[in-house]
Amino acid sequence: MERPGFIRHWTELEDEDNKHYKGDTERMAINAPLARKLGLTRIGIHHNRLLPGRRTSYPHAESAEEEFVFVLEGTPDVWIDGHLHRLEPGDSVAFPAGTGICHTFINNTDTEVRLIVIGEPPKDENRIRYPMNEAYEATRADRWTDWPAREMGPHDGKSDRGRS
Numbered sequence: 001m002e003r004p005g006f007i008r009h010w011t012e013l014e015d016e017d018n019k020h021y022k023g024d025t026e027r028m029a030i031n032a033p034l035a036r037k038l039g040l041t042r043i044g045i046h047h048n049r050l051l052p053g054r055r056t057s058y059p060h061a062e063s064a065e066e067e068f069v070f071v072l073e074g075t076p077d078v079w080i081d082g083h084l085h086r087l088e089p090g091d092s093v094a095f096p097a098g099t100g101i102c103h104t105f106i107n108n109t110d111t112e113v114r115l116i117v118i119g120e121p122p123k124d125e126n127r128i129r130y131p132m133n134e135a136y137e138a139t140r141a142d143r144w145t146d147w148p149a150r151e152m153g154p155h156d157g158k159s160d161r162g163r164s
Helices: 034-038
Strands: 030-032 044-050 067-073 077-080 083-086 092-095 103-106 113-119
Touching (some): 034 044, 044 103
Antiparallel strands (some): 044 113, 067 113, 077 103
16 A cells, blocks of 8 residues: 555655755755645644755744754754854754744754754744844845844854855
8 A cells, every 4th residue: 555645754855955045155954844745734844954064044033933953963053142052963952932042053064964843834923033144134024123132142153164
């Protein structure tokens, strides 16, 4: 008997390796939007492959959408408000909505990182803050202008390779 369409391997669902922000050529994580491609509509679940020297996104915070990240493989750094924290397989990181905690995941190693990202599907009321990419943020209608400001540390949110 053939398996139903809602049973698939993540490699069958992975998007092309071309994710980048408008006006920028820096490639980000390679995403497999599991929930959407398997028919779920109330939660977002993604398998992200983070190649050496890449990051998942520009550092950002969200006003109305929660996010949870679980490290499957590798040792990425999580950038939190300008500080790096090294992670290992099995580590979990949670970002409650509305806190203003700015974050991204960076692969500063020579081996691939694999993450599971779980969150809410996009909400119309969500606003996003990009403290390290304010020119990009200014182009977005959903920019978070009254975010709860947090003190930023010294790290610029880029990978070691991306900086050189």
